[in-house]
Amino acid sequence: MKHLAIATGLLFATQAAAQDPVLTVYTYDSFATEWGPGPVVEEAFEKECGCDLQFVTAGDGAALLSRIRLEGERTEADVVLGLDTALTAQAKDTGLFAPHSVEAEYDLPIDWTDDTFVPFDWxxxxxxxxxxxxxxxxxxxxxxxxxxxxxxxxxxxxxxxxxxxxxxxxxxxxxxxxxxxxxxxxxxxxxxxxxxxxxxxxxxxxxxxxxxxxxxxxxxxxxxxxxxxxxxxxxxxxQIEVAGRLAASDQPELAERFLAFIATDAFQSAIPTTNWMYPAVTPEAGLPEGFDxxxxxxxxxxxxxxxxxxxxxxxxxxxxxxxxx
Missing domain, CATH: 3.40.190.10 (Periplasmic binding protein-like II)
Incomplete structure (x- = not known):
């Protein structure tokens, strides 16, 4: 009976995991590596979202936009993370990205007013x-x-x-x-x-x-x-790196939630010593020694x-x- 109970528990756990909504985030290669921010961000977001966050890499940043253009409305991406301000105008012109409602106190060298893209580092x-x-x-x-x-x-x-x-x-x-x-x-x-x-x-x-x-x-x-x-x-x-959600996403609320999560300390505190950039929102602990x-x-x-x-x-x-x- 003990073995049956364990097996039943595993079955229920597997079914529950299978029912978790999946959020697919396209990003560049180094972001999702074991030494990049990806694993830290994935663990932190999954703890609060009850979802399965999956990073899909597509080369470097500019290659992300090329892939999204190629896939169009058929894309499996819910969020693209890794474009920058040299690409945002072209990205908007595709009509594939949706506006966001995220509000945050950004610590950037410029004022941020973009209604489609959310900055995550610079x-x-x-x-x-x-x-x-x-x-x-x-x-x-x-x-x-x-x-x-x-x-x-x-x-x-x-x-x-x-x-x-x-x-x-x-x-x-x-x-x-x-x-x-x-x-x-x-x-x-x-x-x-x-x-x-x-x-x-x-x-x-x-x-x-x-x-x-x-x-x-x-x-x-x-x-x-x-x-x-x-x-x-x-x-x-x-360079200011940004994320945006796709208009064709089948998880619009979860995608918006992820964009809001980007401005939190759980995400931003990972940036300095994993992506080795300045965070878009200064972490509660400040910048690590060495950045000075x-x-x-x-x-x-x-x-x-x-x-x-x-x-x-x-x-x-x-x-x-x-x-x-």
Missing amino acids: GYFAFVGMKDGPKPGSFGDLAAGDATIVIQDPRSSTPGLGLLMWVKEAYGDRAAEIWEGLADNIVTVTPGWSEAYGLFLEGEADLVLSYTTSPAYHLIAEDDATKIALPFEEGHYL TLIAPETALLAKPEEAAEVRDAALEEWRRALSR
Whole structure:
């Protein structure tokens, strides 16, 4: 009888689990890894939602939008997490995203008024290198020197697109000239951030396009102070990463609940030491020791979402031409 009772209990537990609503969140690869925020967020949200939160990865950030466009209203995604402000205007134009009603006290460098997308973290793009390696202080210095770099493809990666916007915001009509100067420095262009950073760590290049916050990982997680972010005199481009829910979701209330959960301490406290970015809402415990050692850009560059959408194609063509020569 004891064995029968155990078996019956397991059956009921399995049936209950099977009845839990499923929330499918599309995100980029590094978010859902065992060392990323995904596992922490999943455990915390499932404790309060009575649901099954499932992350589905789709490469890097820009690849998320491409996948959603391809799938259209047939998508299985309820939420997309990992776009940024360089993509939000294009994402809205698809008509696939629904407005949200989330209200939160965000701690961002800009005022946030978007009614479709909810911010979950932010940071500044930067080239990361070794403390004893090359230290160009501008794009001009980088192009004129011999430092090798690994960057990401702007068609599939939000950091890659961020670099495109960084050069365009800093140099305007001279952007093509800057790319022509940088072409010889580029060792390779990777589909996403993870591949590029891995090549840098393997010694395949002097510098990698990443974030001003990246050295915090090495300092806090590895007790390694040899990696640094380089301050550029042109300023640094700001990235704000966002999440939005799909209009075709069969779990609209649960998706909205997840968007609201993003602004809570349970989510935000995981960001600094798993995604290694600044949280959109400052955690109750504040930022971890080590973040105070990071460079703080004197000039922040950021195109409005509509402006980013307008210049993206022209900037991408400048990039393509320079790298094809």
